[in-house]
Amino acid sequence: MNSYRAIGFLFGITFGVIVSIFILRAFNKNRSIRTEYDEMQKQARGEAYMYGFYAMILFEFLTMLTEFFQPIPAEPLVIHFTAIMIGVTVQAVYSIMHDAFIGLNTQKNRYLIIMAVIAVINFAVAFAAFKDGRMIENGVLMAPFCNLMVGIAFLIIGLAGWIRTTEGKEEKE
Amino acid sequence: MKNLRLKAARAGLDLSQSELAEAVGVSRQTISAIEKGDYNPTINLCIRICRVLGKTLDELFWYDESIQD
Numbered sequence: 719m720n721s722y723r724a725i726g727f728l729f730g731i732t733f734g735v736i737v738s739i740f741i742l743r744a745f746n747k748n749r750s751i752r753t754e755y756d757e758m759q760k761q762a763r764g765e766a767y768m769y770g771f772y773a774m775i776l777f778e779f780l781t782m783l784t785e786f787f788q789p790i791p792a793e794p795l796v797i798h799f800t801a802i803m804i805g806v807t808v809q810a811v812y813s814i815m816h817d818a819f820i821g822l823n824t825q826k827n828r829y830l831i832i833m834a835v836i837a838v839i840n841f842a843v844a845f846a847a848f849k850d851g852r853m854i855e856n857g858v859l860m861a862p863f864c865n866l867m868v869g870i871a872f873l874i875i876g877l878a879g880w881i882r883t884t885e886g887k888e889e890k891e
Numbered sequence: 892m893k894n895l896r897l898k899a900a901r902a903g904l905d906l907s908q909s910e911l912a913e914a915v916g917v918s919r920q921t922i923s924a925i926e927k928g929d930y931n932p933t934i935n936l937c938i939r940i941c942r943v944l945g946k947t948l949d950e951l952f953w954y955d956e957s958i959q960d
Contacts, residue, residue: 756917758930817920886920 727795727861745829746821753821762818763809770809777801792859803867807874814878817886830879837872840865893928897951900944901926915939 742751755763778801784790790797813819820826847853847862854860901911901922908926912919915936924930925940932940937952944951 756921757933757936758921758924759918817918817924822916822918 747823759818762816766809766812770805773808774805799864807871810875811878840869914943
């Protein structure tokens with residue numbers, strides 16, 4: 719049963735990577751997979767990756783510490799995926815607040831729509847799993863919780879983007 | 892330190908931040924950050940900006956301590 723789940727998870731990740739490549743090609747102006755950033759954005763993104771990495775390490779350390787005293791009622795997959803999503807969210811929010819999230823060749827509106835769609839899909843999957851009782855089994859958080867994490871992460875990223883856009887409008891010119 | 896000379900030179904050519912940004916290949920936010928003094932550009936970007944605005948590095952980016960903008 720575990721190997722079936724592992725194969726399913728791997729399939730999901732592979733599917734996600736393939737979809738991401740198509741999405742990157744769709745929202746970059748020159749149909750490039752590579753998003754281009756200028757020198758200030760590259761510097762800010764370097765700092766963003768640093769803080770994202772620290773956040774991920776801190777979360778892993780805290781969960782490890784907690785496990786010494788009391789087992790966390792969640793699958794290991796959920797815990798490690800949550801760590802990844804925390805790192806990604808910190809990196810993204812820091813980049814957004816320093817105008818280094820949207821690249822020079824990114825079609826901003828198309829990109830925001832795609833992100834919103836991904837968030838909605840993940841919330842829908844999480845909601846369906848919660849309704850069917852697949853998210854929490856015997857008091858333990860199961861894999862569908864990862865969808866909820868992705869939805870929440872995208873929501874936070876979207877919120878940060880909206881705040882920065884509002885600030886940017888005020889300081890423009 | 893705000894770079895008012897850059898802002899003045901840009902305005903003198905009737906260029907918006909977005910237009911200057913596009914001409915030198917950076918984002919509008921980067922030009923805004925340079926003008927506000929929030930970001931110190933590399934020498935390569937300084938040269939590109941100078942070429943577009945028809946100014947020298949001294950005119951836009953050299954600060955004489957005795958002169959305050």
